[in-house]
Amino acid sequence: MPDDIAQELYRRAPQPADRLRLVETIFREYFAGSGKATELELLNANAEELNREAEDVLAYQVYLEER
Secondary structure, eight states: OOHHHHHHHHHHOOSHHHHHHHHHHHHHHHHHHTTOOOHHHHHHHTHHHHHHHHHHHHHTOOOOOOO
């Protein structure tokens, strides 16, 4: 483990039991999120369809004249 990460771990969780809980929490969150696409990946994967829908909606937009 790089020194900077180890130092931060020991700073945030000085007791061995606290470090174990922190590392366990980190791994659980990491494993729960692995395999899921990020929001940006989802947007990029569907960009063409989303852009078509946006253009369709904008086609119905009516511009009002100022009085």
